[in-house]
Amino acid sequence: MSSTYGENLKLSIFGQSHGAGIGMTLDGIPAGLSVDLDALQAFLDRRAPGQNSWSTPRKEADKPEILAGIVDGCTCGAPIAAVIRNNNTRSGDYENLKDCPRQGHADYTAQIKYGGFQDCAGGGHFSGRLTAPLCIAGGMCKQWLEEMGIRIGAHIVRIGTEAAEGFDPLQPQLDQVGQFFPTLDADSAERFQSVIAGVRSEGDSVGGMIQCAISGLPAGLGEPMFGGVESRIAQIVYGIPAVKNVGFGIDAASCCGSEYNDSFTVEDGKIVTATNHCGGVLGGITTGMPVLFNVSIKPTPSIAKLQKTVSLSRMEQTELQVKGRHDPCIVPRAVPVVEAAAAIAVFDMILGNTQTSRRK
Numbered sequence: 001m002s003s004t005y006g007e008n009l010k011l012s013i014f015g016q017s018h019g020a021g022i023g024m025t026l027d028g029i030p031a032g033l034s035v036d037l038d039a040l041q042a043f044l045d046r047r048a049p050g051q052n053s054w055s056t057p058r059k060e061a062d063k064p065e066i067l068a069g070i071v072d073g074c075t076c077g078a079p080i081a082a083v084i085r086n087n088n089t090r091s092g093d094y095e096n097l098k099d100c101p102r103q104g105h106a107d108y109t110a111q112i113k114y115g116g117f118q119d120c121a122g123g124g125h126f127s128g129r130l131t132a133p134l135c136i137a138g139g140m141c142k143q144w145l146e147e148m149g150i151r152i153g154a155h156i157v158r159i160g161t162e163a164a165e166g167f168d169p170l171q172p173q174l175d176q177v178g179q180f181f182p183t184l185d186a187d188s189a190e191r192f193q194s195v196i197a198g199v200r201s202e203g204d205s206v207g208g209m210i211q212c213a214i215s216g217l218p219a220g221l222g223e224p225m226f227g228g229v230e231s232r233i234a235q236i237v238y239g240i241p242a243v244k245n246v247g248f249g250i251d252a253a254s255c256c257g258s259e260y261n262d263s264f265t266v267e268d269g270k271i272v273t274a275t276n277h278c279g280g281v282l283g284g285i286t287t288g289m290p291v292l293f294n295v296s297i298k299p300t301p302s303i304a305k306l307q308k309t310v311s312l313s314r315m316e317q318t319e320l321q322v323k324g325r326h327d328p329c330i331v332p333r334a335v336p337v338v339e340a341a342a343a344i345a346v347f348d349m350i351l352g353n354t355q356t357s358r359r360k
Contacts, residue, residue: 030077138343
């Protein structure tokens with residue numbers, strides 16, 4: 001089913017943007033894993049709306065209510081269930097969207113697929129609001145991975161035409177990413193915020209690119225063909241609304257083999273590569289080097305400018321000015337979501353390795 005992910009764990013996400021609540025269930029998690037709920041809340045706060053000038057003014061506390069699966073701060077072996085109540089909705093802003101679909105949104109395709117029965121308010125279950133429960137699951141997986149020495153972090157490398165340096169591909173500077181605005185340096189943060197402020201003042205929006213790094217992974221994780229690390233991560237990352245491209249390592253299309261190939265060497269009795277152009281993955285399997293991938297995020301399609309659409313009832317072109325509260329740039333709030341998605345994918349693969357080892 002489209003709202004479920006995982007081979008060894010099973011993540012299901014439910015709810016609509018303006019419904020009573022949104023939530024998730026996470027099955028297949030071993031008993032006895034600790035969960036720091038304060039740290040989880042801090043992670044969710046990084047994604048939450050209404051906190052600054054570059055996000056939507058819609059304010060939601062995004063405080064998860066744990067319904068099952070965690071007792072006295074530890075997993076108990078039962079499926080984990082959590083819900084976030086929606087408290088700040090304005091569904092009237094979306095009343096005409098079944099007839100006049102927004103440009104760049106799923107309004108038209110949902111109308112065709114669901115025949116008018118879809119929930120249009122706030123984008124329904126196509127909304128970026130559904131990334132909050134994704135972050136509940138991913139935030140817990142990040143904690144469990146960190147206990148294994150596996151760390152995941154992301155930062156912004158592009159907003160519009162403004163770009164910044166990426167992570168060191170051999171030793172990603174995860175501790176250097178800013179907490180207020182997720183870049184590696186203050187100059188990039190200032191430039192990116194200036195671009196966002198400029199498009200917002202014009203009633204427009206802008207996209208960008210996020211780079212994510214996973215350090216501490218052992219060599220040998222993943223499978224060939226359709227079970228590769230890139231495939232497993234990309235599948236869940238593409239489930240994030242507004243994600244348009246996912247790429248691992250550097251741009252291989254512009255390289256010669258002599259430039260792209262990573263030479264093997266030995267350091268401290270361990271096989272490593274002198275460079276990391278492949279992004280830590282060969283044949284779908286981790287090399288033991290950091291896994292790095294880039295995620296392109298499209299501009300927010302809901303903008304204040306008048307745009308052309310059609311009236312489905314009249315079958316004629318018309319104009320639409322989108323109402324509601326929207327981010328001028330989705331990218332900053334998407335950074336923890338990309339981290340969450342990566343953490344879920346990696347933990348799912350780790351569980352698979354553990355189960356295979358037990359069978360042996």
